[in-house]
Amino acid sequence: MARLDLGVAQALTLDGQAHTARALWNLLHEYFTFRQGRFATLKDCDQAIRQARQDIDWMGQLPAQAAQAVLKTYRQAWANFFNPDHPAERPTFKSRGRSRMAVDVPQARDLQIKRINRRWGVVNLPKIGRVRFRWTKDLPGVTKGGPAGRITGARLVKEAHGWNIVFRTETLIAPTPAVHPGPSVGIDRGINVALALSDGTMREHGPWLTDGEREHLRRLEKKSARQRRTRIPDRPISRRLARTYAQIAKARATAKRRALDWQHQTTTELAGTFSTIVVEDLKITSMVRSAKGTVEQPGVNVGQKSGLNRAITAEAWGRTVTLLEYKSADRGGRVVKVPAPGTSQTCHQCGHRDPGNRARTVFTCKNPGCGWAGHADSNAAININNAAGTVVSGRGDLGATRSAKRQPPRAA
Numbered sequence: 550m551a552r553l554d555l556g557v558a559q560a561l562t563l564d565g566q567a568h569t570a571r572a573l574w575n576l577l578h579e580y581f582t583f584r585q586g587r588f589a590t591l592k593d594c595d596q597a598i599r600q601a602r603q604d605i606d607w608m609g610q611l612p613a614q615a616a617q618a619v620l621k622t623y624r625q626a627w628a629n630f631f632n633p634d635h636p637a638e639r640p641t642f643k644s645r646g647r648s649r650m651a652v653d654v655p656q657a658r659d660l661q662i663k664r665i666n667r668r669w670g671v672v673n674l675p676k677i678g679r680v681r682f683r684w685t686k687d688l689p690g691v692t693k694g695g696p697a698g699r700i701t702g703a704r705l706v707k708e709a710h711g712w713n714i715v716f717r718t719e720t721l722i723a724p725t726p727a728v729h730p731g732p733s734v735g736i737d738r739g740i741n742v743a744l745a746l747s748d749g750t751m752r753e754h755g756p757w758l759t760d761g762e763r764e765h766l767r768r769l770e771k772k773s774a775r776q777r778r779t780r781i782p783d784r785p786i787s788r789r790l791a792r793t794y795a796q797i798a799k800a801r802a803t804a805k806r807r808a809l810d811w812q813h814q815t816t817t818e819l820a821g822t823f824s825t826i827v828v829e830d831l832k833i834t835s836m837v838r839s840a841k842g843t844v845e846q847p848g849v850n851v852g853q854k855s856g857l858n859r860a861i862t863a864e865a866w867g868r869t870v871t872l873l874e875y876k877s878a879d880r881g882g883r884v885v886k887v888p889a890p891g892t893s894q895t896c897h898q899c900g901h902r903d904p905g906n907r908a909r910t911v912f913t914c915k916n917p918g919c920g921w922a923g924h925a926d927s928n929a930a931i932n933i934n935n936a937a938g939t940v941v942s943g944r945g946d947l948g949a950t951r952s953a954k955r956q957p958p959r960a961a
């Protein structure tokens with residue numbers, strides 16, 4: 550994802566396009582689900598879009614190709630919903646506040662991408678013109694000697710920082726290896742480190758925000774609390790408060806983006822190195838471990854793990870597993886989820902389980918005949934890896950439990 554350098558008017562034009570794309574989605578959804586008579590075909594929908602672009606003035610501000618992309622995405626949403634392997638949510642109406650602002654540029658030849666210097670590239674956007682974007686990585690077909698493949702289109706996405714461009718690429722190489730040659734590994738979502746591996750290594754990261762940025766965020770949160778106190782009930786929030794909220798959202802988006810970058814890099818590396826990745830099977834909602842620990846075993850880095858960081862970490866684990874699942878599958882590997890109760894208290898050497906085995910980051914086996922000592926999170930990761938030998942794992946019977954909810958759109 551690369552930031553677009555838009556002028557104020559250009560950003561407003563793009564906002565307008567995104568609102569129109571959302572309105573078009575809703576129009577299609579209404580047409581598709583509540584139409585009397587027969588099931589709407591692709592031709593019907595296409596006809597409906599053409600008619601809407603003629604009849605409704607503001608519909609014309611969305612480039613024709615982007616409108617076609619909305620139709621394609623909408624139909625794909627239904628296809629995903631009916632896919633028995635990866636059932637997705639049923640398509641719904643998109644509300645103004647809660648849906649993501651996005652516009653598609655489905656045809657690569659319209660883009661005319663060029664690199665102008667080390668930091669910037671330029672791209673053509675329909676009905677907006679030539680726009681600079683931050684050059685963050687080599688693009689296939691643009692960079693000489695860059696990655697193989699070609700760009701097939703782009704998607705413009707609005708984040709708290711503003712508009713970004715995401716290039717779609719098609720890779721022409723890399724047939725998936727039938728079997729991943731790497732070893733197996735267990736991963737513990739450590740209390741002390743981000744990820745602990747059963748091979749004794751760690752994957753760590755610093756705080757997502759610098760001290761200065763955290764202080765800035767803390768001041769903004771105090772400011773918003775102050776501004777909320779003077780708010781009149783049942784009236785819209787003040788411009789000042791709205792601006793503070795936007796600044797808070799921006800700071801949080803920065804932290805989130807850095808966390809996401811780290812996660813992508815780390816999961817790519819892990820999926821490339823290991824053939825089987827074993828993780829603890831946890832329900833994400835019930836798994837926020839206390840960083841504060843207990844009286845006997847106080848946690849470390851309490852400050853760093855509390856508040857924003859902890860929220861990101863908790864949310865991050867579910868995404869880490871999802872990323873590992875698809876990146877492993879791409880490389881011929883797999884992710885195995887195992888139930889692993891007591892992994893942090895049990896010695897992987899002798900199987901002796903005792904809460905006293907663990908003191909902060911250090912694990913010391915209390916079994917006199919064993920006495921193994923090492924990093925507590927590594928020990929947990931080894932237990933998780935070992936647990937995979939005793940458990941048959943699969944994707945779970947997701948399709949069966951959800952089938953009752955899945956119904957075709959009303960064809961009347």
Ligand SMILES: [Zn+2]
Pocket residue numbers: 896897898899900901914915916919920921
């Ligand atoms: Zn032991």
